Amino acid sequence: xxxxxxxxxxxxxxxxxRHGLDDVYDNDGRLIREIVALGDLAGRRILEVGAGTxxxxxxxxxxxxxxxxxxxxxxxxxxxxxxxRDADVPIAPVCGDGLRxxxxxxxxxxxxxxxxxxxxxxxxxLLRENxxxxxxxxxxxVDVPQTFxxxxxxxxxxxxxxxxxxxxxxxxxxxxxxxxxxTAGTTVIRSYGDWMVPGLWYRALRKLVLRRTGRRLxxxxxxxxxxxxxxxxxxxxxxxxxxxxxxxxxxxxxxxxPGGAR
Numbered sequence: 001x002x003x004x005x006x007x008x009x010x011x012x013x014x015x016x017x018r019h020g021l022d023d024v025y026d027n028d029g030r031l032i033r034e035i036v037a038l039g040d041l042a043g044r045r046i047l048e049v050g051a052g053t054x055x056x057x058x059x060x061x062x063x064x065x066x067x068x069x070x071x072x073x074x075x076x077x078x079x080x081x082x083x084x085r086d087a088d089v090p091i092a093p094v095c096g097d098g099l100r101x102x103x104x105x106x107x108x109x110x111x112x113x114x115x116x117x118x119x120x121x122x123x124x125x126l127l128r129e130n131x132x133x134x135x136x137x138x139x140x141x142v143d144v145p146q147t148f149x150x151x152x153x154x155x156x157x158x159x160x161x162x163x164x165x166x167x168x169x170x171x172x173x174x175x176x177x178x179x180x181x182x183t184a185g186t187t188v189i190r191s192y193g194d195w196m197v198p199g200l201w202y203r204a205l206r207k208l209v210l211r212r213t214g215r216r217l218x219x220x221x222x223x224x225x226x227x228x229x230x231x232x233x234x235x236x237x238x239x240x241x242x243x244x245x246x247x248x249x250x251x252x253x254x255x256x257x258p259g260g261a262r
Contacts, residue, residue, distance in 0.1 A: 030194050031114055032059045034141055034254060041065040044109040047133065049098045049126075050116040054080030054091065061089035068108070070094045070101060099125055103133045110134075112141035114252075118169050127184035137260025140186055143252035145171040146193065151249045174245040177253050186255025193239070193248030 042064035051069035061067045077093040084091040111130045158164040
């Protein structure tokens with residue numbers, strides 16, 4: 001199976017830029033919600049590893065944080081710079097390797113990434129490098145695909161056919177993700193899951209239609225399920241259980257580095 005390379009991601013972000021990011025969904029604000037819940041962000045130093053579109057970095061900069069993004073492909077960093085320019089907020093983009101980051105120990109209050117860890121056959125070196133640049137008491141947030149979901153079945157089939165856009169990729173259970181964060185040197189303080197609205201099937205269909213025909217289906221159609229009073233009750237009750245973290249397409253963990261004021 002082919003590995004994910006800078007070339008994969010450069011092509012991905014170049015294509016995203018051509019479509020004006022219309023076929024690239026964000027993470028529904030879940031990472032921002034988790035980071036904002038940590039407390040006042042004014043003056044906090046935050047690092048995003050794997051810059052993506054820059055949407056999260058912009059939101060955090062607007063909240064008063066000092067945001068740095070690092071990525072190893074220029075296509076992503078160009079999108080981040082464009083997003084920062086359009087929003088008129090300061091963001092410091094850095095081109096570099098997430099496994100050997102050009103930052104001193106204990107530099108950041110928060111380090112986070114989404115859609116990154118699953119591209120590493122051995123995830124611990126990346127996580128330990130994340131923890132290295134965290135200040136004592138700082139928080140690491142990691143957001144990844146979850147194992148027990150139909151998304152995983154489709155993705156693994158495409159990987160075996162060498163048709164997956166990012167080459168090789170894996171996925172995690174919430175238990176494994178928590179264990180990895182603990183092994184890397186943090187104490188898990190919260191875990192969460194997200195079902196995504198609209199769902200993955202619709203997002204994939206929308207991207208396919210856009211690429212093949214140029215037609216843009218509604219970006220956020222009214223969800224078929226769960227909706228209405230019963231659906232909302234189900235999401236609230238079941239979503240608050242540990243079991244729900246084994247059903248969502250994405251999961252995340254927040255781990256705190258020992259030491260420092262909280």
